[in-house]
Amino acid sequence: MTDTTASINHEVKLSLQPLLTEAQREILTDDAFQFVERLVQRFASRIPELLAAREQRQQAIDAGALPDFLEDTAHIRDGNWHIRNIPADLQDRRVEITGPVERKMVINALNANVKVFMADFEDSFAPAWDEVLDGQRNLRDAVNGTIAYTHPETGKSYQLKDDPAVLICRVRGLHLPEKHLLWQGEPIPGALFDFALYFYHNYKQLLAKGSGPYFYLPKLQAYQEAAWWSDVFSFTEDEYGLPRGTIKATVLIETLPAVFEMDEILYSLKDHIVGLNCGRWDYIFSYIKTLRNHPDRILPDRQVVTMEKPFLNAYSRLLVRTCHRRGAFAMGGMAAFIPSKDPERNAWVLDKIRNDKSLEAQNGHDGTWVAHPGLADTARAIFDEALGERPNQLDVSREADAPITASELLAPCDGERTEEGMRHNIRVAVQYIEAWISGNGCVPIYGLMEDAATAEISRASIWQWIKHGKALSNGQVVTKALFEQMLAEEMTVLQEEVGTARFEQGRYPEAAALMAQLTTSDELVNFLTLPGYDYLK
Template identity: 55%
Template sequence: MAVPQERLPQSSIRIEGETGPGHESILTPAALAFLADLHHRFNDRRLDLLAARRTRQARYDAGELPDFRADTLAIREGRWTVGKIPAALQDRRVEITGPVERKMIINALNSGAKVFMADFEDSSAPTLANQFDGQINLRDAVNGTIGYTSPEGKTYRVGHDPAVLVVRPRGWHLPERHLTVDGEPMSGALVDFGLYAFHNARALQARDRGPYFYLPKLEAMEEAALWHEAMAAAEEALGLPAHCMKATVLIETLPAVFQMHEILHALRERAVGLNCGRWDYIFSYLKTFRGHRDRLLPERGQVLMTVPFLKAYSELLIQTCHRRGAFAMGGMAAQIPIKGDEAANEAALAKVRADKLREVQAGHDGTWVAHPALVPVAREIFDQYMPSPNQLNVARADVQASRDQLIAPCAGTISRAGFDNNVEVALRYTAAWLDGLGCVPIHHLMEDAATAEIARAQLWQWLHHPGNPAGGTPAGDGLEFTDHAPIDFALFDQALAAHTHRLRASTHPGAARADDAAALLATLTHAEQLGDFLTLPAYDRLA
């Protein structure tokens, strides 16, 4: 069902692609006019900030190291705190995340978690249907009418005490090609934020529920300031009280860890906390140091939150947040239940418990899980060690995280199994994403765009290490596996072909897009420079 173009406002906003059932109730002329205004007011600034990212990365590629900003020392040393945090967000001990799919929303709201982060970003593939169906689903969740009946006839409804809803729009870097203004693609971030705010902000504000947002992929305080201005403009346009829109920022890029005080300050009256987005943070470390061959990371399974640079990052985040009266949220547990193997399942749950124990004892105010079955596991740990709603009293004055500690590489090895797993994860996730799925269970872990980015970035890093010429074999200081066999492009090509054949013949998500995914992964891995994001070139091939 297409929305007639003649009914759209006179701002040259257009819908590109065939809309589906119910989309006209989201893409109303008034809503589209609201989006067009956001675009006209903020898109040029967004593009300028993205250009600043590229300039900054070019300096890193040339050998510069990220560091704390000299021009914002007064903010870091100043005595200030964030604004008042709403009662609904005072206790965030367990948060669950997931895509904006209807059944998943209901299960997440019913999971027993304090907060559900509905995700338009790393766990969603931005097809037209996913984006606008997701807006319908969230609207129905907010107004209390959401329901779902499975093909088997099972009915799902939201219970009496649902989790508090927080929405994560896409990052500033992602376009939305299905909505254009004057022929220019809109910002995915402004589309997700704008449609959700337009249709739900008044109802949420009437119930003292925000609206609340998680902000991803920020690299600088100026990017946070742009979010503040966009939210202020939306509040004014919708007749809402100033600063009723609240934000938690994911610190999931290496540049951002050096501007945590500044990011909170830019969002001062609407900031409620920062989150350790660990998987994207590891990917950002790889990307930031793509030109620094002395900062090699071992295989993903060895890059745990206990390694020095990640420990320093998480502890500095806690110290920063609590100094400013904001909450310090822990990271994601990616494990999912292992059915039919009790020993393996208990081993996986033991890892979750250990991770959550580390977080709560360090001073985090809450944590993330990806599966409803992990909510009681994480809650038990936080209930035991955090009987109060939060730990703002834990100052962590002992933390002294220097620039060098925050960027120190970690020791480790690369095994054949670790290399092969990266190829498989990157391929299978990319294929599923191209087929419209943004989160995929692989080997009992819930993989999303962030974890797939680690896999493909590590492959690039290992293969482009000095001595690993394209198509050749390592020489001199080229990398080796733990059995001393060389890591080279021939091995990558062989592994990719084998996994592509297996995926193509399987019933796994994305099997039909195996060849497309393999071609994209091969191009990105052989390229002379590590690509900024997998999802940007993949977007052009999206179903």
């Protein structure tokens, strides 16, 4: 075991807490470490300001204001401008698959019948230190074409096919730290660490084979955050002698504030951006979180909050119109279903996928997301039919639509709040939190591939129902006491479902305690992954 700081000179202010194995030193090399340091030195100090601005905006909304389009940036929305360009290998993104950076998953995702694989260091990933570095190694090996995996029990081998999907790396959100590296005694931004390592190890090989360093940016809430990323990208290009616009990004519009600043986000990143994505699950969570003090905007059971709901359909259509006007792609959202071995259930799943993806294709999206390779063919068939000979739908302008207003984007959502839905929320959230604090951020639960976003919806919904004293359809008023009673009862159900051995070997009591803390706190905790990160090594 060696300490990477041994070969770094005494003036360096970036310190590494854990010792590195020799294998880890191949990823966090001295040069890579110094690149991380240069980024941190130049850009990390701006993140607290950006996060503080989020809180200031939220305070105004909590006090009664509603989000709206910005008055002082109307000239950007009204202007006639376009993004810089879209690389050739990103012109067709009709189906994308997402998943964590675990080695076998990376291979299977790149081999799936999709155009793009989004390798995820964020919502479907629990960023324990060893796993972060392993993930970077896996992506480096995938870019180099050397990645392979043999299952230790079955002996089954996995390796890349000749024509794998295009790789895009999703980094952590601006709110998430990397506690194993300290700058002036404080954890550095996880986003900068993820970006730096992926770029440093892969940009040459990616460019040599006609691709490039491509990124997904999550959780943005304001155009100033997009401008920060643009500065990071431009600085990096200058550092490595690359033409402006070499680094490309797709931004997830998965927060309610961001939907009112899509033009501004595109404009702030116009040299580097290629599109926006409907991150629908986080968007639903953000709707709850942003409007938490507004009793007339409370969502029903999450199972009925589908893209057909007016506020979500308006979000989808506005994203398409905004992106295509600027020459950018408008990517559809996630189908979280997973295939079932039961023929009847599987037929139901595929029907759900077809309906969901048909709506996106009709709205004019250029592509969509799936969470499982077994759903790629179904989603692709929908977009193949919609696209015909076209690689995308940039020609679908939606300019004839009536303007989409703030009131449409904020429209209340009808539907019941049920005891069954509340209990389901509890079981899903506890199971997901248990998996996450155990190091697994992507978990199949009750036929859905759950990640942090759906667990966030589950716990935030109940928090809001408690805060406003909402009644369930059976007349029970949701209180802290009712939640705690249901939590205790559902823990018994979970023990029966997973089995006593698995339950006792797992971290279910810790997960239940964290769920209770998040759900009954006086203030809504911004992200469950922040307190959850304390559980990871």
